[in-house]
Every structure is written in structure tokens, then in C-alpha cells.
Amino acid sequence: MARPSPSQGTLLYAQSGGVTAVINTTAAGVISEARSRKVKVLAAHNGILGALNDDLFDTSALTPTQLRMLAHTPGGAFGSCRVKLKSLEEDRARYEQLLETFRRHDVRWFLYNGGNDSADTALKVSQLAQEFDYPLTCIGVPKTVDNDLAVTDCCPGFGSAAKYTAVSVRECALDVAAMAKTSTKVFVYEAMGRHAGWLAAAAGLAGRTEDEAPHIILFPERAYDEAAFLARVQAVVDRVGWCVVVASEGIRDAESRFVADAGASKDAFGHTQLGGVAAYLAGRVQQQLGMKVHWTLPDYLQRSARHIASQTDFEQARAVGRKAVQYALKGLNATMPVIRRLSDSPYRWKIVPAPLSEIANAEKKMPADFIRDDGYGITAEARRYLQPLIRGEAYPPYARDGMPKYLDLHI
């Protein structure tokens, strides 16, 4: 395959899957780096759909001011999607449709910004291009608040959601502590995390000791035992006066049934749409222990909270965007720029390329030694890993009206 010259051809960038507080930071990194190398960047509207339907946004329309705003804007500015292409054999027509769009716009570099499924799509597109002898370099760009991508030390988007989680849990804990004497004694916080308890674990950074909130964390990695849970809530309230519980949305009982399966529809990937664990647990505490309970389901707020983004996360999100362009122009086909941790303290990291084949469809579990032996909290190992990821406050600029200056392209 001929290596394309940086001075010709187009780079196509697309966002995929659940968006984050900093996926647009990555987009801004991609566009800035490409501009500095005089490479044209088209952004697909709504992820792979825009590439399939030739619905593309020419990012040269973005002014320097808009580009700076983009880096500080949550959500997915170009639109994301939950569409999973099937295997090359099953979905061949659509993969060829993609190549058609690429040919039409002289796309030589395809950057797909998403999670495991997106890495798989990028890998398949690269395979098809080789088969058709179309000169294309495909790069997966990491993103997910779930922190479950293989190979990379952490995922852009996770650090900010983790910071939101730890800060919010500490704040509501101070609230409950003040109310507990005569009112709310138990507070339940529901964290995202379908299969792995990364965000629930991040809540653990809100406290240092077993008597500091969160007093109980429920991980999807451990079977939920109602009797043991209720006994522990009672014990914490007896000892501390109040109790903050953080529950991962994906907790299951001993028979592997989701504790609060919403019984709702499944998404395009066949994942069950969850929700309601906190409401369920709050109800159990109220009914069984007779305590006043409040609960929260932050839902999208936790992954879009750009106003409390982590500086580490912001820098890493920008870096993977820039490196993705560099790898693309170097022809490092079917790779992903991943974060490698060099040291914990001082926290140092660098970006290195990793093969998409090692990342596609894989899922990184939380290490077993991150969960305390009793199953209700995090270990020193977990703190060592998590703490640098929430460090620093990457505040967005605010307008005089008190609202953050976010970019809305209205495309």
C-alpha cells in the first residue's frame, strides 16, 4: 500500500458510542494537529452513519475561536451513533458503501473515536480497504467513561466522570451528615458501569476511612447479597449516624440476575438498558430498616459534566487526538493511540500505538485487588491507580451570564 503524502488526501473523523465530557477535546486535538500539517478534516455527522450516507461536515469552517470552544464542550459536537456493523461477510454492502464515500472525498485517513465496538469497526474497515487495495490508514481513537478498553492504562472520558463522581459523593455526603439526626439517614448514589465497577470505584476517592463516605460501594464484580447489605447499612448508621451507598448500575445477585433490570429494550449492541438500582436499594432500606432514604441517579450528568472535568483527562483526550493524526500520517494502520502509565507518583504517562486487533471487542475488567476483601470498598492499589486520573480542574470558560461557553454547531 502506497503511503499517502501528508499534503494530499482527506482525513475523516467520526465519533461513536456514548459521548463524554472530553470527546470533543479529542476532536479538537485531531483538527488542530491536522491543520498544523495542512490536512483537510471532514467530520462525519452521527458517526459511521455520516460516513455511510455521505453526510460530512467540513471542519475548515470552524474558526480558531470555535475550535478552542470545541475543546471545552461536552457531548459529541458532530453527533455520535450506536450502530454496530456486523462482520465483513454479513455487512459487506455497507462496508463497500463506506469505501465509496472514502473514494468520493479522497479519504486516506479514517479516525474512529469510540470504545470496543468502534475499534472493531475501524479494524474491519482497514481489512476491507486492504482487500480492495484502497490506500487507507485506519486509526481507532479511545474514548469511554466505562474505562473498559483493553491495552490502554485508562480511557479518555473516564477521568472526568470519575472526578464528577468523587466530588458529587463527597458533597452529598456532607448534606446527609447534616440532615441525619432528624431526617435522611441513608443516601444511595447510582453510578454508571454495566459490567465493570470503575466509576463506582472512583466514588471511593471521596473518603479515606471506612467511616467516611462512601461507606458502602456495591460493585458488579461482587454478587449482591441483600441481607448482608442491609446489615451493613444498619451497622454503619449505628456507628457513624448515617450511611452513603454507591451502587454500580450493573450489580447482580448470586444467580447473575441484574438487581434492577429495567426490563426495558435492548440497544443496537444487544445490551440491556439498565436503570433504577438506586431506587430499588433505597426502597429496600426504607422498608426493611425503616430509615428515611434519599437517592440519586445522575445518569448522563456524570458523563457530560464538563464543568468539573479533570485536567489529566483533558490533557490525555487532547493528546490521543493529536497522536491519532500523527499515527495516521505515518501510516500506522489498524492501531490506536493508547495511554501508557510510566509512574504513579509523580504521575507520568505517554501515548504509544497499540494494534486494534488487541482492543476490538475486548473488555478490561477491574483488577481483583482493587476491591477490598469485604467487597464494599476500594484498596490502596485502586487509589494509587485512580487518584491521578481526577487530578486538576479543567474548567471551561464562562460567559458573563454565568453559563459555560459551549459550542453548539447545530448541524
Add this chain to the structure above:
Amino acid sequence: MARPSPSQGTLLYAQSGGVTAVINTTAAGVISEARSRKVKVLAAHNGILGALNDDLFDTSALTPTQLRMLAHTPGGAFGSCRVKLKSLEEDRARYEQLLETFRRHDVRWFLYNGGNDSADTALKVSQLAQEFDYPLTCIGVPKTVDNDLAVTDCCPGFGSAAKYTAVSVRECALDVAAMAKTSTKVFVYEAMGRHAGWLAAAAGLAGRTEDEAPHIILFPERAYDEAAFLARVQAVVDRVGWCVVVASEGIRDAESRFVADAGASKDAFGHTQLGGVAAYLAGRVQQQLGMKVHWTLPDYLQRSARHIASQTDFEQARAVGRKAVQYALKGLNATMPVIRRLSDSPYRWKIVPAPLSEIANAEKKMPADFIRDDGYGITAEARRYLQPLIRGEAYPPYARDGMPKYLDLHI
């Protein structure tokens, strides 16, 4: 009644009712002002309970650093309570118990920091003191995220919750906009507000036009009509592609029944404990319109979110604390320092004294002209009122570990 000299006697401060992101800012204002006048401040542990049970914290133990931290800490550092004393006749023994504590500690000034109920308690205490010829000056200090206190232009605590609400709604709207093509089309945000839609109205600051989120606000001031609501959601999705709904927890149907009465216990004031409006509405949209829906219940997060506190709110919270001490030392018995708005643009305000009798047990409704004629949004009048209250970012200081430096007295 002899006016006590500022150089003798003790000032007793207590926090009451639901806490806020800035009630401790008021506490810090009280303590700083009193220190500068060499007046000793005791803080009651858990509001009026501490005063009843002689459970008091001597704030002279706070270092200057702790006092600065206090001003930046959410929750109620000395503990709050939900205890409503009855009338002087019905609860005479407890009121006399209060006077006993006052006598024991030479309390000459009593500052009660709370909402309508607390203003009523402070007023009754002042009446009893007069009856017993005990030299006491009682001051109510305003606080409530509900913004429903009479006389004052706004309530410390509300502006920060309003800013959290507007910022969060804009952030999750950007998220939904990115996902809507293939996934979530409707997002429902549940705002606090049992009887008045102040916080739901504040969400309106997230957008400017009917096509910007929030597209639909449901106020407790307007009867909830399900058919009309669902038709509007469908119309917004057809026009915009997605829809963000903000619902006040206290919305009622045409028969004045709470749309989502949790059917749970009533609190000490006889208020029904609500919750679940967003879950209910999300279910209706999913079932009736067949759209994928996400929803959030921020609950305590919205009132404890010190990390996104409004600078206006912070300054007003501190000012009412300082003025409360000044009014107390001047002997302005049975008054409250309230906020008077001098102009909208530029926004100017000052603190003036108002009689507790005009505030106790009263409830300020939202002006009718704050709600748009169609009932689903806010007017220019509402924006004019609300906008200055969310202005400025009063960030707390952060430690190197990425967490805010909040004070936890562990009392």
C-alpha cells in the same frame, strides 16, 4: 429590654432545614463578623436540638484556615434538623428549655439560619424571651434552595442550585443531541421544588429559544396534562430531533394530585416526601411514544453542588451572615436580613432588615408572568430575575489530589 453591650454575652447560631451549597458561607460570615467585634459564637449541634439539649460547639476552636474552608464547604457543618416547634401554648416546655440553655451560656443573640419554619421558630423564641423579660435579640437568617421565602428578593442557596441546574441541563442536552439519531431521543431532568417551580424555571436559562433545551418545562404552578405533554414531546422530536424535559418534583394533575407521589412517609412538617416524577414521565414517553428515554434525579446533588456555586449566591450568603450579626448587636429583634434588588442590569443589591412576622410561615410563589403562556417555558421577565443569580463561579479550593478542600468538623 436592656440593649446588651457587644463586649459581653454570647451569640448562638444554628442551622435548620434542608442544607445548601452556601449555608456554611453564611455561618462563616456570622463567625467572622462576630470575631471582629469580639463576640463569642456558639453553634448549636443539629439546629434547635443542640439548643434544646445544650449540645453546643464553641466556634472559637476554629482556626482562621478552618474558617476560610468553612465558607467553601457545602452541607451544614454544625448539623441541621427538621424539627418544628409548635405554638408557644402547645410546646411551652420546650421553648422554656431553650431559654434555660440561653441563660446557662449567657446567650444574648440567637441567629437561626433557615427557611419559613425557622423564621417562625425564631419569632416565637423572641416572643417568649420578651414575656420572660430575658434580654435576647432573635434574628432569622435566610436560606433555602426553594427560593420561597417572603420579602427577600431571593434566598441564599437558590442561586447555586439554579446554576447547577442550568449548567447540568445544558450539558446533558449536548449529550442527548449527540445520541439522538440512533439512541436516546428524550431526556427528563427532575428538579427540586415542592410547591413552586423556581429551580425548574432556572433550567430555562440553559436555552434561549423554543428549539434549545430545555424544550419543555413542567411547573407545579400549572396542571400536568399528559396528552398535551406527550403531544408536545412528539412535536419537539419531530422538529428538533430530540427533546429535553425538565420537571418539577411537585407537578400535579388537574385534580391536584401529585403526578408521582412516592406514597411514602411525611416529614416532621407534614410534607409528603416526593420523588420519581422523572421516572414516571420517562416511562410514559417510552410506552406511549416508543422513544428511547433517559432520565435523571439529581436529588441532593443539586443543593450540595458547591463545586459549581454561583458567585452572586456566595456573596449574598456571606452578606446575610455578616448583617445578621450587625442587626443582632444593634438589637433589631425579630428581624431577618433580606436581599433587596436595586437594579437588574447592572445587577445591584443590598441587605436590609425585614420583620420576621412578615416571613414566618409565608411562602413566596413564582410570579405568574414568569411562566410562558403555553405553560412550558420561562418568560423574559423570569430571565431578567434569574440570570444575575447564577452569575460568576465561586470555585472552592482544590487539593493536589483533585478533590475540593472541604471542612469536616466530625462533630
